[in-house]
Amino acid sequence: MKIQLDKESRIPLYIQIINQIKAMIFSGALPPEYLLPPERKLAEELEVNRSTILNAYRELKAEGLVHSRIGKGTMVVPYESKTEVSIRPPEHRLTWQYLLSDEACRFNDIRIIEMLRVNGDQPIISFATGMADPALYPVDEFYPDITYDIDKKKRALGHTLVEGCVELRKTIMKMQKEKGIDSLLEELLILSGSQQGLNLVARCLLNAGDTVIVQEPTYIGALQIFSNAGVKIISVPVEEKGMRLDIMETLIKKHKPKLIYVIPTFQNPTGTTMDLKSRIKLLNIAYSNQVPIIEDDAYGELRYEGNTFPSLKALDQYDHVLYLNTFSKTLFPGIRIGWMCGPKEIIHQLTVKKQLEDLHTSTFSQVFLTEFLKSGRFQVHIDESCRYYREKRDTMLKKLENSRIKGLRWVRPSGGLYIWCRLPLNISADTLLLKSKEKGVIFVPGSVFFLNNKGNEYIRLNFTYPTVKEIEKGMMILLNVIEEENKKNQEKIINKDSAICNPIY
Numbered sequence: 001m002k003i004q005l006d007k008e009s010r011i012p013l014y015i016q017i018i019n020q021i022k023a024m025i026f027s028g029a030l031p032p033e034y035l036l037p038p039e040r041k042l043a044e045e046l047e048v049n050r051s052t053i054l055n056a057y058r059e060l061k062a063e064g065l066v067h068s069r070i071g072k073g074t075m076v077v078p079y080e081s082k083t084e085v086s087i088r089p090p091e092h093r094l095t096w097q098y099l100l101s102d103e104a105c106r107f108n109d110i111r112i113i114e115m116l117r118v119n120g121d122q123p124i125i126s127f128a129t130g131m132a133d134p135a136l137y138p139v140d141e142f143y144p145d146i147t148y149d150i151d152k153k154k155r156a157l158g159h160t161l162v163e164g165c166v167e168l169r170k171t172i173m174k175m176q177k178e179k180g181i182d183s184l185l186e187e188l189l190i191l192s193g194s195q196q197g198l199n200l201v202a203r204c205l206l207n208a209g210d211t212v213i214v215q216e217p218t219y220i221g222a223l224q225i226f227s228n229a230g231v232k233i234i235s236v237p238v239e240e241k242g243m244r245l246d247i248m249e250t251l252i253k254k255h256k257p258k259l260i261y262v263i264p265t266f267q268n269p270t271g272t273t274m275d276l277k278s279r280i281k282l283l284n285i286a287y288s289n290q291v292p293i294i295e296d297d298a299y300g301e302l303r304y305e306g307n308t309f310p311s312l313k314a315l316d317q318y319d320h321v322l323y324l325n326t327f328s329k330t331l332f333p334g335i336r337i338g339w340m341c342g343p344k345e346i347i348h349q350l351t352v353k354k355q356l357e358d359l360h361t362s363t364f365s366q367v368f369l370t371e372f373l374k375s376g377r378f379q380v381h382i383d384e385s386c387r388y389y390r391e392k393r394d395t396m397l398k399k400l401e402n403s404r405i406k407g408l409r410w411v412r413p414s415g416g417l418y419i420w421c422r423l424p425l426n427i428s429a430d431t432l433l434l435k436s437k438e439k440g441v442i443f444v445p446g447s448v449f450f451l452n453n454k455g456n457e458y459i460r461l462n463f464t465y466p467t468v469k470e471i472e473k474g475m476m477i478l479l480n481v482i483e484e485e486n487k488k489n490q491e492k493i494i495n496k497d498s499a500i501c502n503p504i505y
């Protein structure tokens with residue numbers, strides 16, 4: 001056993017001895033049952049006090065690395081005998097449910113997990129996804145650009161900044177500037193999907209018991225995150241121009257919320273869009289009540305007709321808006337890249353929390369995406385998608401219009417991915433789903449977008465994922481099922497005209 005001491009060092013001698021003996025035990029240089037030199041002998045050898053060696057051996061014993069036997073001296077502990085290290089079954093099986101944290105018990109909603117499980121292999125027509133049309137995925141443009149560049153290939157495989165690749169952030173900053181959002185590099189955080197952004201916001205801004213204001217109905221993922229955070233969710237009804245701002249103002253005064261979550265453009269699920277006046281009004285309410293706004297702009301790029309309105313972030317002059325966006329709807333969801341733009345103090349906090357969650361967003365995705373965005377193909381892709389989606393939306397709308405089902409109402413969206421329908425009176429979306437699924441068509445029942453089991457009179461139909469042919473066939477099937485259910489109900493309704501007075505909101 002060879003120990004070398006540095007007597008000039010500020011590290012105490014006994015610690016130096018411990019560290020070196022430990023290193024020798026861990027490396028195997030001192031095997032199990034190796035007899036350490038007697039204290040007095042080692043003290044002489046190292047020219048130190050005997051108490052220094054005593055202290056070192058005592059610490060090593062306390063850590064269980066050596067032990068002393070009377071008459072034998074101090075030795076490295078032996079491995080346990082073979083029988084002792086064999087696997088012995090526990091007395092009782094571990095019950096994992098009893099180990100769950102409060103947070104896990106508070107939130108156990110698996111609806112999104114189930115939604116993502118539905119895959120394209122099943123012979124089913126799905127109006128239930130929130131996805132782009134896979135036929136439009138820019139596969140050829142996405143892959144070849146970096147195949148020749150070995151440096152880029154290597155960069156794509158390494159770590160990157162928690163905040164996201166600088167080149168991607170700069171490219172997004174440029175894109176945003178064209179839409180009136182001026183930001184600095186430190187004000188932009190790349191996310192592993194905008195869902196992560198919502199979760200980070202909840203972790204950084206919300207305590208259990210706080211209140212948040214949301215639209216009703218709204219994106220299920222946001223409802224889940226707020227529920228998981230243990231906050232009180234106050235809903236403001238959606239109307240044609242986004243949300244009932246008069247009601248919101250009263251609720252803000254009463255509940256003093258910590259934040260407002262809003263999807264101002266082509267809202268999920270209703271497809272409604274706030275006009276300029278409502279946007280300005282909302283900002284003024286936020287300013288006068290000192291409440292920040294989380295603006296979720298997942299669908300803003302996908303406009304099929306009408307005027308484009310500036311985002312709340314573009315209108316915001318006093319740093320009240322945290323802007324959230326994603327490439328999941330415009331490109332494809334598997335890329336898992338979104339971004340958040342806001343005041344640098346909060347972006348810094350979100351970055352600190354993001355590092356806990358995933359270190360950083362996949363470099364691979366970021367490098368590919370940067371190349372694609374810089375090639376200028378993104379806007380071409382959006383224009384092409386909008387052309388296709390407009391046709392698909394119109395096919396679905398036409399089917400609805402031609403159906404002439406009494407009491408069936410819907411919102412005509414100017415963009416986005418969904419048509420929001422209100423079913424004729426007394427038809428439950430859950431029952432309808434069971435019946436239409438049997439016939440090969442699925443959709444999302446409206447209750448998913450409400451709290452407290454409300455909204456079962458609504459359904460959300462996605463028109464971007466299915467092909468035009470599937471929309472035609474699927475709508476025929478679905479509308480027939482609605483018609484059948486309606487007939488059954490009509491017989492029960494004494495005043496038949498009451499079914500016509502069925503407002504959409």
Ligand SMILES: Cc1ncc(COP(=O)(O)O)c(C=O)c1O
Nearest residue numbers: 130193194195219268298326328
């Ligand atoms: C309004 C809204 N925000 C966020 C998301 C989550 O998107 P991402 O795939 O970027 O996590 C969705 C997905 O459907 C959404 O509809």
